[in-house]
Every structure is written in C-alpha cells, then in structure tokens.
Amino acid sequence: MADNIATLELPGNDSIELPIKEGTAGFDVIDISKLGSKGYFTFDPGFLATGSCESAITYIDGEQGVLLHRGYPIDQLAVESDYLDLCYLLLYGELPNKAEYENFVYTVKTHTMVNEQLASFFRGFRRDAHPMAMLCGVTGALSAFYQDSLDVNDERHREIAAYRLVSKMPTIAAMCYKYSIGQPFVYPRNELSYAGNFLSMMFGVPCEEYKVNPIVERAMDRIFILHADHEQNASTSTVRLAGSSGANPFACIAAGIASLWGPAHGGANEACLNMLEEIGSVDRIPEFIARAKDKEDPFRLMGFGHRVYKNFDPRAKVMRETCHEVLAELKVNDPLLDVAMELERIALEDEYFVSKKLYPNVDFYSGIIMKAIGIPTSMFTVLFALARTVGWIAHWKEMLDQPGHKISRPRQLYTGDPKRDFIDKDKRD
Template sequence: MVNAQPPKNMLTVRDNRTGKVVDIPIQDNSIPATAFKVLKAPRAEGEREENETEKGLRIADKGFLNTAVIRSEITFIDGDAGVLRYRGFPIEQLATKSSHLETAYLLIYGSLPTASQYKVWQDEVLHHGVMHSDAEQFFKSFRYDAHPMAMLTSAFAYLGSYYSEANPSLQGQKLFTKGDPESLAVMDKQIYRLIGKATTLAAMAYRVRQGRNFVTPPTGLSYTGSFLYQMDHLGEENYKPHPVLEKALDVLFLLHADHELNASATTVLQTGSSLVDPYSAIAAGCASLYGPLHGGANEAVIRMLISIGKPENVPGFLEAVKRKDKVLSGFGHRVYKTSDPRSFIVRQIADEVFRVTGKDELLETAMALHHEAMKDDYFVKRKLAPNVDFWSGLIYRAMGFPLDFFPVLFAVPRVVGWLAHWRQMMLQEGGVKIWRPRQIYVGPGKRDYVAVDERVAEEGPRLTPSPVVHSG
C-alpha cells in the first residue's frame, strides 16, 4: 500500500490542543490568515473568555511585519538584494530614461504610454493644476508659522469639498468600483485633479509663509518646471527655472512616487476601503507621511548633520550612536537590508545640483559620515547603509527649500503612488471590503459598576490625566 503524500503547495498544520489537522493552500508563497479560524478549541480551565478560543485561532502581527493585505501589480521590492521596480521596470532605468509624469502614467495604468497617450495624460494633469480663487482665502487663514505639511494635509481634504461628483456618499457606493467607462472617466478626472493640483497646493503653502502672492500655474513648462515656477516667480520677464534643478527635482519626484505598502500608502487604502472620496483618502495619507518615522527622515538628516558640524566630529558622533545616546538618520530601512537602490541615483543627482548651487557646507560632513559608517563593523553587521533620505535632504537644502518643507517634497510625488494603489483596490476582483483588523484583548474581564464614593483611586502617571497649569 502506497502512503498518499500531501500536495507540495499545501501547509499542513496540527493543533496540539485538539489534535485537529488542516491543510492550508499556498498560493504565491502566501497562506490565507482566515484558514486558521477553523482551529477552534474549548476554553482551558482558568483561561480568559476574552481570548475567544472557541471562535478560532487569530494571527498576531504587530506592525504588519509579515502580513499581506492585498494582491498588487504595482511595485516590487527585494530588500535583501536592493531591488526596486515599478510595474517590472528597474528604478535605475526609469530614473535615467523616463520622467516623473511618464512614470506616474506607468504606475497608475500599468504600462508606459505611447506618444499620443502621454500627450493626453500630460495635458490633462497640467490643465487641472489651476485652483479655485477661494483657495487663496483658505491658505491665508492659517497662522503665519503654520507647518506646510499641516496646510497641505488640510488642503487635500478641503479640495474634496468642491467635487460632489467624486463622493460615493453622494453619488452611490459603486461610483468607483463598477469599472465601466463612465465610472472610469470619473475616476480619471479625480486623478488628473489630484496630481495636477498637488504642486499648486504645495507652492501655495510655501508662498503664503513667504508673504508672497500666489502664482497661477504657467503653460508650456514640465510638471516640476511648473512647480518651481509657482514657487520662485517674482515677476521677472520670461522667467524659467534652472534646467538642472528642474531635472533633479523631476528625478527625485520619480524616485519618491511609490514604495509599495509603506505607512502612508496603507493609510490611503485603509481609509479608501470605507469608499470615502479620493481627496479624503489622500489627505489621510498625507497625515500619515507627516510623521517623523516616515516623511520627516530627510529633514532629520540635515538636522543631524548640523548637530555634527565638522567632519572631524563624525567619529565621536558615531560612538554616541553606538552608545544609543544619538540617533543615526538616513541609514537603514524597514525593507532594504543591503542598500537602497535609490540612494545611488540621488548621490549622482547631488553632484549635478552642487555644480549649479555650489557645494553645501554640510556635504563634507555627510561624506565623512558615510565613509566612516560604511567601514565600521557595528553598522555593517546591522546592515545600516545610506537610504534615499541621506542625500535627498542635501539636494533640497542646496536648492533653497526650508527644512520643514522637505516632507512636502515627499508628499507631492507620493500622491501618484497613493492613487495607483487606491485605483487598483477600487477595481480589484470581488470588489472592496472594508479593512477591519482584529485585536487581542488583554484588558480587564467583566466587572461591575461601582458608585463614586466607593471607588479606590488608581495611582500612576498613565492611570490618571495630567493637570494643566493655566495662565491669565
């Protein structure tokens, strides 16, 4: 008698609590988390009812370290090999041969456009860059020292108030999920608007803090050329941004356009899964990117280099990092375990920019830090190589952008990636299911209400609210 062998594309799991054995299919090197729900067991003696043991096994994955939430065709990353591809195209090829707007088409629609397709795409995006005149009053309502990311996040949400046609709450839940020509046309129009107006909103956030009048997007310039024009134009006749700086910013935009399911992209999808309008979803992504663990890293690099000062201070700084007295910004990555492929491209761009702007005084310090860290076993063993943020901050600084504007320069191009993932989810087979993660409840079991005069005070800094000292 021949023993039957289970198929190789199966994971066999035995629950030692009950002896039950289940075969779970493996597809694309993944298993469905819901398959574990069949592993139910009676509650053990003394076990908390809140564990819900009788309802099946749950998967715990704090921070989504190994949980796939969607099937995607957009971006592939191999962190161990230092590989980044948009729709199959290596980022190195796109950075040298393509443009941000062409790559945006690729990310959103899946292929590189023909000349005629690209003309329609570029014309529509640039045409939709103009803002309603009411936006001037909106931006001027912020305090003079408001952070530009706070303004940009608010502006994306504000933008949605103009377009009731784009709101599934008003037009029907299937507005973006039907996939028919009419639905796709409505979706495309919002994509044009969001990408086209992203640079305009960013430029308005910049100029309002400079006390300057706003500039209407010009005609005849590229996407990044138009952005620089709106920021820099002061009434000069026939003004055009410097072509080297325009090209450098375009490549930086391309490199930052998407990076798979990072925190902000995941936020856009989580928010979008409720079928909210795309403007609200993009605003949520912008808020996520605002955090210092995400979009603020290139700003942190410059502040770190300023704190180090001169190249001769680098060894002492690195020793402080080893003692965990200091934080090393711009090195290492949640995904890349060798090197960030974007960092090599950005380093080349930096040389071109510095030939125009002059060398940043922090460049020598940055190069010394890079050199010392890369020959130190402490950082090599921990795979802490420079990432894209290490050099991009120096470029932005050399071009004259304020430090707190750096996250905006990350958010503007990332709108493309957010929209690509949002569109893919709206059109996925089987429709959209609202994202509703599980939790593991470890709080108190059932307890009875106690009258106020019978309660015992809970003590401790985390158990009571902090008092506030009021002035005036």
C-alpha cells in the same frame, strides 16, 4: 493561485488546512482569511508578517536591493524616464506610447490650477502653521470644491479624481510654502515641465520671470520619481484602509499625508539634516562616528541603512549621482554640505559601515539636494507627499477595481478586564 497547503495543528482541535499562495516574485503567502471562522486569528503587531492585499504595482526585494514598478527597475525609470511617464505607468500598468504620453501630459498640465476660493481657505491658517498641516487640511478640503468626482463606485469619477490630484498637488504644495513665508501665490505655467512648474511656483515671484535651471529641474524630477511609490508602507496602507470604507479620494489622500507626516516615515530626510546641523562641522565628524559605533550611546547616524533594504538602497544609487551634479552646478558654500559629503565618504569606505551595509540611503541624498536648492526642511515631507500622491492613488484605484474588496477590519488581542458588574457612584471606594 494556491499550489500547496499548509497544515496548522491546534491543541485539542482538528488540524486546519491553509492554502499557500504564490506571487510572481517574492515570498509565498499563507492564506489565513478563513481562520477566523475556526475561532482563531493571528497576532502580528505592526503587520510585519501580514500581506494585507494583492497588488501588481510595486515589488521590493530588500535583501537584493531591488525595487520594481510594474516590473521596471527603479534605476532605469529614474535615468530613462520622467515623472509623468512613471505616473502613467503606475496608474495604468503599462508605459504609454507617444500619443498616450502626450495626451496624459497635456491633461495634467491643463488642470494644475486650483479653485480661486482655495486661496481664502489658506488664510484660515496661522502664518507659522507647519506646511504639512496646511497640505493635509487643504487636500481633504478638495472634496468640497470638486464634488463631481466623489462617487468611488464610478470608474470615470475615480479617473477624474486621479488626474486632479496629480495635477494640483504641486500647486497646493507650493501654496503651502508661499503662505508660510508671506509671499503671494504664483500661478502655474503650462509651458513648463511638471518639475519645472513646481520650482517656478516655489521660487518665482510676480514681479520677475523665474528661469528654471535644467540641472535642478532634472534633480527635482528624479526626487519625484524615486519617491513615487514604495509598496505597502504606513501611508499607503492608510490610504487603502481609509479607501476600503468608501471614503472619497481626497479624504483618503489626506489620510495618507497625515500618516506620512510622522517622523518615523516621511520625516527621515528632515531628520538627516537635523543630524548634520548637530554635527556642525567636518572636524567634529570623528566624534560622532565614534558615538555611532558605541552600542551604549543612543546617537544614531540618520540617512544610513534602511529598514527594508538590507543591501544598498537602489534609489540611492541614482540620487547620489544627481546630488553631486546639483552641488557641482550650484557651487553652494554651505558647511553642512561639506559635512554630508565627508560622512558619505566615510560610510562608503569605513569597514564598520561597509560590513553592516550602512550605506547612505535615498533620504540622505534627497535632503542634501533639497537644502542645496533652497527648500527649507519644513517642506521636505511636503515634497515627499507630492511625489507619493500618484502611488497612493494607484493603490487606491487598484483596491477599488478588485472584485469583492471589503472594508478593512483588523482584529486585536484583548488584554483588559473581563466582564464585571457596574457599581453605583455612592458605593465606590
């Protein structure tokens, strides 16, 4: 809804009136969609000042450290809810009542198995293939196994695809891990929770029963909750971009996984663990703290501060408490975890970090938790993709549900050669 008008003055031309749209929260947005018909378009590398869509799913206020899913604060959801409760909320817009929740959980749990031929598909990968390479390839290949839910114009097909992806992603993620270490695949167990089932498929073996630690189970569930959606980030925008062409849902999610794989996006917690390994021991921390404060030194502390949040990352508050619960429960003796805890103490007390609001973020704590649980760093981004799948699907469905959606077609500022005549090979210098 346009309440105001912005006027754009162009040299040698009449002024152009542009509607200003207001959302339910956040910044007002200048609607420039008609600017192209006037012979102009905007230049915004990285789309940092461009609203690419209307969405009612997630709202972020980076200045205030606020993250809302369908209006509910992330800290409330992480503490009071569970991952499948949040999945329903993201997909349908409202929290489920008891009957809706039980039906949703039952449907997800009874569709966790994958086609047995998918195991053969895995054998086409090298043993040392990165788990993200396998996840990306296998997810895209699901369109060859589930051809009865590929019509993106059919609302029922979209819903079936959504359920299948949420249900089967933990199974596929665990298969990526098992294949990479040479262990047999472990089938899902429907009596377990979503997080508990994933842990069972990750760490269980056919020769003995795997018992889920409830503290670890809750921590994994919170990791899933805190990574479920984060507005129009690179991977979510990629899913929307792919989906705008009418591509099938499995291909769109595979595209999102490929985008998430980039170290600037989904690899942050892995980069944090690599940094801890570089530091190595608690007695070397002062050296690296000094380097982090030196503007001339390229070294940066990973896992501190956030591009979006200019205050404390609201997800980190919950993850910090969970991190300490897991470390206390497992009593892991690992020098790198000692380094992490000392870095956390310094970041929360040192005037340099406090003044610049370089607080530990969600990637810092989730990386520590996953290492303590025994998840290798190569699987960190896989777990991120597992958790984010529901957010991707929610945005994909929302886009297709909106009337008049169009294929995305960004413009460019051309800086190449102007038109020139072709020269025959024999006449070229």
